[in-house]
Amino acid sequence: MKRTLSLLLLSALSLAAAQKVATPIAIGIAVAQTSNASLFGQEQVIGAKLAEKFLNARGGVGGTPIKLVFQDTSGDEAGAINAFQNLISKDNVVGIVGPTLSQQAFSADPIADRAKVPVIGPSNTAKGIPQIGAYISRVSAPVTAIAPNALKQALKINPKLKKVAVLYAQNDAFSTSETGIFQQTAKDLDLNIATVQKFQTTDNDFTTQVTAVLGENVDLVIISGLANDSGNLIKQLRQLGYKGLIVGGNGLNSSSMFPICGQYCDGVIVAQAYSPTQSSAANQLFAREYKAQYKKDPPQFAAQAYTGVQVFVDALKVLDHKRKIADWDLGELRVALNKQILIGKYKTPLGELSFDKDGDIVQQAFYVAQIKMKDAKNGTFVFLK
Ligand code: MET
Known part of the structure; x- marks a missing residue:
């Protein structure tokens, strides 16, 4: 039964x-x-x-x-x-x-x-x-295949780069993974990491982190975060006087970020897993x-x-x-x-x-692009050789 x-x-x-x-x-x-x-x-x-x-x-x-x-x-x-x-x-x-x-x-x-x-x-x-x-x-x-390309390109643009600041969103799995690769690659390329600053993807005010970065006189800033936070961070870095190169990770690879950092997005270097010219x-x-x-x-x-x-x-x-x-x-x-x-x-x-x-x-192939802003809202990713 x-x-x-x-x-x-x-x-x-x-x-x-x-x-x-x-x-x-x-x-x-x-x-x-x-x-x-x-x-x-x-x-x-x-x-x-x-x-x-x-x-x-x-x-x-x-x-x-x-x-x-x-x-x-x-x-x-x-x-x-x-x-x-x-x-x-x-x-x-x-x-x-x-x-x-x-x-x-x-x-x-x-x-x-x-x-x-x-x-x-x-x-x-x-x-x-x-x-x-x-x-x-x-x-x-993955970040292991993409992130190193952006740093190599930054060194191509400015071979004298030496001192870098690294910032990342500590509450996001991708950002913590990516910053690990950025930091390892920076060491491999003989760059000196002067400061590592953390933030949250929900942050809007980056005064503390930017002050720390400016205090170190670095010539490269590397950012791993999502679009809104990273856009605001870039804006505040520039507004408070940072003049050096900026490398952004995958979270900065969207034109949706342009209205957030506006003209201050200009020049940011971002590695790409896709090229329209492929x-x-x-x-x-x-x-x-x-x-x-x-x-x-x-x-x-x-x-x-x-x-x-x-x-x-x-x-x-x-x-x-x-x-x-x-x-x-x-x-x-x-x-x-x-x-x-x-x-x-x-x-x-x-x-x-x-x-x-x-x-x-x-x-097979990866690329690096640099943001070129036309005005405060519109811009493009210009692919670099
Ligand atoms: N690459 C991101 C991740 O793996 C998602 C898109 S860009 C923030 O979480």
Whole structure:
């Protein structure tokens, strides 16, 4: 009797678990559409939507369209967890592109990993993200690959650089990870770190930190933070008289920062994982399509989000050749999709890419740009040689 009952229970459970993949094929986008992280999230939404539009126009997945399902993560861990849970259990997505911040990824990714739902990080650059689990990969090259390039470029501009100040947001996982790489690279390049100053991503007043920096007479300032805090920090550094070079990390890689630091953004050096001039056919198409719609070059966060969606679509196409996606069981598809993502090679706006055994991006080229302001609100990232 007991046995029959448990057998019944088991088959009821597996019945509940068996679920065909719905069409159009739902891909989850869990990025920060609100909060201070929305300065990056808004660019990601644009990139993902462009991918949906153009990949569907080119046939989607073997004739079946994809449909992006957006869940706003806001800027904190709770928001990301909530968005992931909704996408996994209510929206029944095949996989997720997100979240925006590494700080959020460390909390939300384990949920998807346990549910065996593939996640592609579109902008998480902290060390350790792909190592969260077998279902976590990323198309955003890590701080270890990006940050050193900006410092080398600063030395190219001013080979006499010697004394540097380092500032970072201590309440953000990516910023603490990035500053570690900046500080190590500075030492490797024989630069002398005169002071290390901490702040919070929620800070607006940086008088204490700026005073400490000015007291050291440094000729380079290195900043790791998010857009709002870093923008205000730069503004106050300049207003209080700092004249030297500034290197900013990934959090300063968005034109959304321009209205915050205004004319004071001018000259800030930021390393890039994407260049609008990258010569691949995939990028030329993407850049042209972006420019036609937004009248400017695509930013890195949009290109990476586009790439995240494209990787899902390309991997789904391979599986669709084996068996039409609509005939798969959702759980089985998620597992097979994750495997396919990791073994594939992709021709994307970031260039040709693949993944290493952990799910970290293997990318060919990186760049460095310098901010050039036209007026108090508008500017561009000028790519340096
Ligand atoms: N790279 C950041 C992170 O990993 C997100 C975008 S820039 C602040 O958290």
